[in-house]
Amino acid sequence: MTTTTASRIGLALLALLLAAPFLGIGAYPMHLMIMAMLWGFIYTSWALMGRLGMVSLGHGAFFGIGAYAVVMLWNHFGLPPLLGAAVAVVASAVLAFLIGYPCFHFRLVGHYFALVTLALAEVVRLTIVGLRDSTGGSLGVTPVPGIPAGESASLFALQFSDRSVWFYVVLVMWLLSLYVWRRVDRSMTRLALQAISEEEDAAASIGINVPRSKLGVAMLSAVMTAIGGVLYAQYQLYVNPETVSGIAISLQIVFGAIAGGMFVMLGPTVGAVFLLLLSESLRILVGNQVHGLDMLIYGALLVFFIIYMPKGILGTWLDWRARRAG
Amino acid sequence: MLEIRNLSAGYGSFQALFDVSLQVDAGEAVAVIGPNGAGKTTLLRAISRLIDARAGDLLMDGRRYNDIPPHEVVSLGIAQVPEGRRLFPRLTVEDNLKMGGYTAAARRHHRERLDFVYSLFPRMKERRLQLAGTMSGGEQQMCAIGRALMSKPRLLLLDEPSAGLAPVVVQSIFDLMKRIRAEGYTVLIVEQNIQQVLRVVDRA
């Protein structure tokens, strides 16, 4: 398949996607597509860092900050989620900087970086639980309904009862993440970062400011994940510290990005689709009768993937195609 | 005792040994001399089965041992003092020696062997609780040789024992070699330092 054919197919699919809400798709498939793009957006954000050797096990921290900041500020202070999102973005950027700066400056990488980020995710989770009087603790919390009577949407409250609106919002964000990916990829920074992830000293010796480049990408990744949290909270209209922060969601994000293939632009999205289909089909087949069977298979698959398909579904498929052509 | 026939070996796509043949009889001391990169270390690694032979035969007492797992080579009576000493830096001298006598057969005679090694290297006895990594090059070499001797080997392999050591120290190492020979050990040395090694060996 040539690149022009590929891009033609891609454009056709994109057109299809844009028209989707008008094609009479039911509510449930629409929901699935929204979730696929939302998680695709989030996993891609993580992979921005991950592919450059900065494997964070703590993105749950940013996701949680995004989710809880908007809900808390709205519920307690009536602050519109759009502004709440700005707060979350700033908070995430600052946090990423605070953690990232010393990490990259002192070359804390690999295991150490992973565990520090893990600690971060847990700190956020524990803080949310600890502030139970405001946050509702482990029971979670729901944003106060903000759509005025008689209307179906409120930009002010960032709540839309029409799923199609959410569809386009998430679609735009997802495409944005792909664009960001491409920009980071194309810029000089990317070459530098690739060199950095492999040979920091070499990169530094040709004048690339290693810590600064890393920090930039890390902050970007954190901010985007936080936005993902905002969207998630406003769409689902329910948040809970265990599902939006902590180690579990952090690992899920990592797995999603890797399952699809984190070195390829569309890899994380493929991962999102895969995970979604997996959990939904398991839920349908096995349902809530047997608690935990979906996680069982999920965990087994994660292990399987890491051992046999470390480049993820898309990555491995692309490799296989390249080898066949070559 | 040891016989190598038409041995070829290498690393990945790089071949270091081409059709090498060699024989060491009991009681002999043999040296393999050559410059860097000639494949001397590769030869010893192949003999100790740290790398696989691509072609050719490794025989001990007439029996081919090409396919045995590396950790069984010691039970054949072959012990190696690797290039660069390779002591366990954060273990004491005593623990390093203990590791030399790890095999079940060696453990039975641990006390005996330890006494023997200490008699050969009195300084090791003094320093037996010292961390191996903190010793000088010469002391480390002695310890490494001692470690190999703990298993009461029938064939002692030495990979560049003089490497990185001051001339005075090198002298004492080779004197030691003579003593070991006098004790009846069969030795195969791989070396760059021609002068010193020729004092010790029968053939090269």
Add this chain to the structure above:
Amino acid sequence: MEFFDIFLVEAIVNGVLLGGLLALLALGLNLVFGVIDVIWICYAEIIMVSMYAIWWLHSVQGAPLWLAFPFGVAIAAALGAALHHFIVRPVLTAEPINQLLVTGGVLFFLQAAATVVFGIEFRNIGLQLPGVSVGELYLSMSRLIAFGVALASIVVTYLFLTRTYVGTAIRAISQDREIMPLMGVNPRRIYLLTSALGGGLAGLAACLLVLQYDIHPAIGLSFGPIAFLICVLGGLGNLVGGFLAAFLFAQFISVGGFVFHLEWGYVLAFVFFIVMMFWKPQGLFARRQ
């Protein structure tokens, strides 16, 4: 609130008792990391499974505790060995992150397996040990026992590592794996043994935890991250460092939880960890490479 409030002293003492337990947790993790260079993210889940095993044999099957405990340890040791052989070994040569992730997958798997088999209700072995009065302090007997056993186990492990041949080999292999065969040591076997030992220590921790806490598939999440952080704080692979770091950490949790509120003790400890990472990135008592 006076500073030398008796409850504060109790918190400190409880912190020490907790420290012993955490030190045991850290020991297993550190051992595996120090020797094999892999972090078992699912370590706490091995403990969880072992706790269920003990509960099952004792509360469901009716066996006495003195049978259930060794059973738990055996299950954990077997699990550790299996984990290494089937899951870790294939990725030993891959990127370190893959090793982290593959054990992450096992984390999910074990949690889910426990949920499927045992459900999500809290279980307990129903052992009610009395409290004990030491001077003016009122302490929990189970905590005292846990502390004692943990310390004893650590001492035994120390002796094993320093006095026995296998123990010495375990210490040696982390320093130079390549030459191990020259001494007649099969590196694979040592790795397997180390994994079994790490698992066994987890099983031991499970025995002690089961005395004090309820069992639930997700409890691993409560103390798993703590164990990792302690290991890193003490210097990954540094057994002594981990030991000391455990007590330090425990004090933060205990006193912090007392002065503020339960979760905040943990938050404080975690924040302490993050700060420490920047001050002493290789750990407080790092092994000089």
